[in-house]
Amino acid sequence: MNPWIAIGALALMGLLIPLGMMTVSSLIRPSVPEKGKTATYESGEVPTGGTRIRFNIQYYMVALLFVVFDIETVLIFPWTVIYRDAVSMEGVGLVGALLPMLVFVAILVVGLGWAWRQGAVQWVRNTSRAERSVER
Numbered sequence: 549m550n551p552w553i554a555i556g557a558l559a560l561m562g563l564l565i566p567l568g569m570m571t572v573s574s575l576i577r578p579s580v581p582e583k584g585k586t587a588t589y590e591s592g593e594v595p596t597g598g599t600r601i602r603f604n605i606q607y608y609m610v611a612l613l614f615v616v617f618d619i620e621t622v623l624i625f626p627w628t629v630i631y632r633d634a635v636s637m638e639g640v641g642l643v644g645a646l647l648p649m650l651v652f653v654a655i656l657v658v659g660l661g662w663a664w665r666q667g668a669v670q671w672v673r674n675t676s677r678a679e680r681s682v683e684r
Contacts, residue, residue: 609668620656624649
């Protein structure tokens with residue numbers, strides 16, 4: 549039996565089961581249309597004020613740094629698994645296996661240094677330092 553048939557069947561079932569569950573639930577659920585359900589906030593509270601809320605940019609910076617270093621881990625792990633075999637392969641050697649990863653890690657270190665210098669990893673700003681730069 550072709551292994552692609554099993555993969556295709558798994559993918560088909562992965563699509564059919566959730567779609568089937570959503571279809572069945574939409575057919576059997578009660579429908580009670582009311583004004584509160586179509587409001588912006590479904591919690592029953594009447595929205596007040598503007599929709600623009602100022603968030604601290606640090607939340608986004610921490611999230612972006614997490615994503616970058618999480619992806620770094622995902623990319624480094626397979627390299628560590630094949631490193632020993634790659635070094636022993638003819639034509640690759642130590643430099644051919646190690647150099648790309650060293651370049652990759654160096655780029656990440658430069659990025660982390662830049663983020664650190666910009667203050668992206670400092671959760672609390674030093675106010676006296678900011679006041680000194682304004683005085684100059």
